[in-house]
Amino acid sequence: MARHGLSLIDIQSAFGTEDQCLDYCEMMRWPEGVFCLKCGSDKVSKFVTNETTRERKNRKCEIVEYTMPARRLFQCNNEGCRHQFSATAGTIFADTHLPLATWFKAIGLMCNAKKGLSAKQMARDLGVNYRTAWHLNHCIREAMQSPDGLFGGTVEIDATFVGGKYDKRRKRAPYDKQAVAGVMQRTTEDHHSKVRALPVRREIASEMPNVIPQNVSTGSNLMTDEHKAYVALAKDGWKHEIVAHTKDEWVRGNVHTQGIENFWSLFKRGVIGSFHSVSVKHLHRYLNEFSFRFNNRESRDIFNMIVGNLLIGSALRYKALIAKTSIEPVLLSSSEPE
Template sequence: MSKSTISTFELFAMFPDQETARVYLEGRLWPNGPRCPVCASGERITARNEGYYRCNACKEDFTVRTGTIFERSHVPLHKWIYAMYLLVTARKGISSMQLAKEIGITQKSAWFVLHRLREACGPKLEKLRGIIEIDETYIGGLEENKHESKKLKAGRGAVGKTAVLGMRERGGRVVAGTVDEVTMHTIKSAIAKYVEPGSTIHTDDSRVYNDLPEFEHEAVNHSAGEYVRDDVTTNGIESVFAVLKRGLVGVYHHASPKHLERYVDEFAFRLNEGNVKNHTMTRLESFVDGTAGKRLTYKGLIQ
């Protein structure tokens, strides 16, 4: 038996029903006891039946679901935990059709569950440092393969595709997300937000990376067929894009520009907190930690 993973059989033994899942989630999200999600008070809390609590300070009733991605969901909590386990252990993700079969809910509900889980995968605010590889890629179908009525007829290459900017700390974390356009302004804004000043940045020879005075900047000349020079390369972030694209094509088949950001967050999370080098329960705990303070309604998702 592996010391770094647990099987589905072991997971079912740990969380056989909703009650065991509730106790686990309460212990993880409320390490110091129940805390009101409305007034943030941890005092004057009265336990009621079936996991309900009453805050005597603001007179609100709440459960461990309140103020999390689980709020107002009819899916039992132990099924949520199994869904998190499947999403974090699947290298390229799991489709809503497959999840529906695994946990016994409709495909529509499974689609909503997966998007809620992706909402919990959003990037942390810790800045990357050291050597950072940065590159961009484009997600979307080829113009020549589109129906005639959907062709933009505005050129080739990135036309009709969504740009994704990725940053990978050498031997460390990944930050990635969609951008409206790949310009010097958007690149500099993203780097300022996610990269520690003084870090070394490796990119290709695109002109959008030319003006980065706060960083040591090295570039490989892809135009001349150069992909590695000493330790200067963008192969690390390009491998992230390879996994992302293979997952989108092979598992999800299609991701609309509207929802693509959450899919990118899912893949980045799996490479960071969901890294296979970490024990399965550690990965699951990181997932649970990300569920707090996030809410995604079905109406907000489809609008």
């Protein structure tokens, strides 16, 4: 087993056929036994439809025959219901009409891609077209959500700017960059460190005082650099330690922000290295993806978590995905100087 739960070879042998994938979906979705999606009855029988030939019209309005493969279905035994459904009914897997084995391979690729995986690369690895890969990529990314809740103990706080084309003429890049706030809870006795990162407005000094209480419990021990965003923290009752980067101080005993800074460099290398360009309107998804992988880096369960989220979580529709968001689109260019 690879560190992230399942290697691609494991996935190929465990989920190479539609039947294997359906067994797994059934087990994940109904661990206590299948119940009817319509009436909730647990009196349900399984059956398999025969492969049939059907007719439909093609683009030129000619009648063509196509094969409807055998399908594994459930039927509710409740007299008044008799509802028929599949193990993936009502989930995103049913919407795409892609073989489940392709989905599962794509999830495996994303689990293992420490620096992220572009749709282009996924298209090559899976042998699907770019549009399909892009859709898989974003749906799986959407399922890589870390739980909410406040961080505590010793927490490193930092903000950074991501992307932006370097303007040679003006020798600066600030206006194309997206500000990102990050909090990292340091390793405790029973939990390794975990991170959360979110896009924020460019005005860090006024943003960070809001970000901190929304993500960190009061009484935590905060570590920051000497940015003016943090000057009032001690006054507001937080325990606060500062490293003075401007005085070339990076680590003073256990006072440092190296954890969150390492995460920034992992993220930036991933975004710049794997993706030709990342639209800012999708940036929060990339941040979620990298945080999720970081937070579950020692979990053998990461694959199950993603499949579970895709089965149970709300199916992300293509339209919703490409819908406009309030943050103005900015391309994070691969030409950004490090």
